[in-house]
Amino acid sequence: MSTLLRTQGLTLAFGGLIVANKIDFELSEGERLAVIGQNGAGKTTFINICTGLLRPDAGRVEFDSADITGLSPRHIVRRGMARSFQLPQLFLDHTVRQCLELAGMAREKRLPFWRSLSFTSDRREVDRVLELVSLTGRQHEPAANLPEGQRKLLDVAMSLMLAPRLLIMDEPTSGVSTEEKHGVMEIVMGALEERKVTAIFVEHDVDIVKRYATRVAAWIAGAIAADGKPEVVLADVNVRREVLGE
Amino acid sequence: MRPSLIGAAIAAAILLAVGFGFPWLKIPLILAFCYGMAALGIGVLLRAGQISFGHAMYACISGYTVAFLGSRFPGLDGLLLIVLGTAASIVAGMLIGAFVVRYREIFFGMLNLALSMVLFTILGKFYAYTGGTDGLRVNRPTLLGMDLSRPEFEGALLVLAILASLAVIWAVQRYFRSSAGQALAAIKTNETRLEYLGVSARKLLWQGYVLSAALCGLSGSLFGLSQGLVTPEMGYWLRSGEFVFIAILGGSGHAVGAFVGALLYEFLKMYAAALVSGAWQLVLGATLIVIIYFLPKGLVGLFSRRRSAVEGQP
Ligand SMILES: Nc1ncnc2c1ncn2[C@@H]1O[C@H](COP(=O)(O)OP(=O)(O)OP(=O)(O)O)[C@@H](O)[C@H]1O
Ligand SMILES: [Mg+2]
Secondary structure, eight states: OOEEEEEEEEEEEEEEEEEEEEEEEEEEOOOEEEEEOOTSSSSSHHHHHHTTTTTOSSSEEETTTTTOOOOOOOHHHHHHHEEEEEOOOOTSSSBBHHHHHHHHHHHHTTOOSBBBHHHHSSSHHHHHHHHHOOOOGGGGGGGGSSSSSHHHHHHHHHHHHHHOOOEEEEETTTOHHHHHHHHHHHHHHHHHHHHHHHHEOOOOOOOHHHHHEEEEEEETTTEEEEEHHHHHHHHHHHHHHTTTTT | OOOOHHEEEHHHHHHHHHHHHSSSGHHHHHHHHHHHHHHHHHHHHHHHHHOOSSSSHHHHHHHHHHHHHHHHHOOOOOHHHOOOOOOHHEEEEEEEHHHHOOOHHHHHHHHHHHHHHHHHHHHHHHHHHOOOGOOOOOOOBBBBBOOOOHHHHOOOOHHHHHHHHHHHHHHHHHHHHHHHHHHHHHHHHOHHHHHHTOOOOOOOOHHHHHHHHHHHHHHHHHHHHTTEEEOGGGGSSHHHHHHHHHHHHHHHTTHHHHHHHHHHHHHHHHHHHHSSTTTTHHHHHHHHHHHHHOTTTOTTTTHHHHHHHTTTOO
16 A cells, blocks of 8 residues: 655654654555544644644655645645544534535635535535434534534534545544444544545544554654554553553 | 515615605715625625725725726716726725735734725825815716716716615625635634635635725725715725724625615714714714624624524525
8 A cells, every 4th residue: 555644753842842753654545543642742733733734843744745844734635635623623604514515615626706605516415424424404503503522523524525535533532422432433434434535533532443443653742652553552561551541 | 586686676666766756865875875885895804704994995996096087088988987996996906905815803904994094195195196185076977978967967876876786785695605705704713624625715805805895996986976076085994984884783694784784874874963963973883882782793684583694595
């Protein structure tokens, strides 16, 4: 499998706090990588650097063999790297359906200012994605009406509408109740499987990591402390003590 | 026929009848439509969560263009002058917009204010070209080739203002419901997400900004023609403030809001001045407070009820 994402010597400090410490990382097409780590370990920061929100002090990011260091999120997304957020980022005044319609139009890089959004967007695709994340029943409600769990789903669904090659999800199941977590992941992972999307997801729940990841990377203090097969990384003494708190 | 079409036809007929039944109301009505167009320009920006305290400059640019071209080329038809005046505002909006769309909220608002004050000062200083604080006379041009008397001209302008307003409401409402218009409204709620959809918020806001400049421009050329005079006051910040006031009064949920707000505003100005002499600003202020408190979505909020503000269904 070819390498989709690669970072070399990625370094970033906020004042004296080093949040990315010379990170060398590679991800191949088709992988399901779970990122684990304590609060403040630098997981979100790593995503922010890869997707262009933060510029690294040193190092480089490559996506699909092209150097994307320093590009804006907008340009990186257009190359096929989408993300969802730890705190869902939605258009709260728009309806659930409109959020997806806008994402669909954005993928086609087409925002006509004469024809109505609902007529121009791909109706069938929107319906399918709504069905996929079980939001069909609430499609005409403002996104602001959704509870946290469904906001998370909508956030992921908006990224799915972009038909990305790589989807990075920052804690897709936080804020979702324990009973619903597996259902949510089942849906999301099914969608990724169907569309052949490579994925990185940040996750605190070890059961979910074991069930859905093909590979695990453990973050400690801005660096990758262990990286490999889930059973190996989760059994690592250092990871058990520093990350899982056992 | 769609209910909105019938409503528009009835409203237009009533306003025309009022204008022709009570001739002294013609000019106030024309002014109300001018204010409505400009306030709709502000409304476009409000949908993106932005506010401008300087948009009277676009009305001013257009008004001065009409005055200047009208005296320089006396044969130009009124309709052509309106188009040219509006075009001047569009060009100015494109250039200034490219710069101001980098900023948001208070910075956006104040930058527009600052630029409008620069224009105001220039117009007041360069007497040779601008007539200084006295302004420029706008000669009464032909309309569609017809040479009209003053009362006829005012009547024709009223018809024109109503027709133009209906066209503007229809077109802007289409824009509000389009992909670009809906994405514009997303600037208000989540620019980060727009960026992460691969969409340039600046480009969207620039489009909206040019539209708002065009609307203010159209307003300014009609205003200049109806007054027969353009002065720097047309671009003063107080005028910009009036546009904002009306936009908030009417609400930006639907394009018709600005015009409802403008008619109410003109009405209040006329009658409050008569009722509580010397304190009509008090009445206006109180009205705005009541609106903001009870109808945060403006007067159009009364009609939309359960519809979401960005849905923009007519
Ligand atoms: N913009 C910023 N300025 C200064 N410090 C920041 C900034 N963003 C994050 N940090 C700090 O960097 C560290 C890493 O933050 P990050 O959000 O990457 O952690 P995380 O691993 O995602 O944690 P969590 O599990 O809580 O989401 C934290 O100590 C955080 O306080
Ligand atoms: Mg985080």
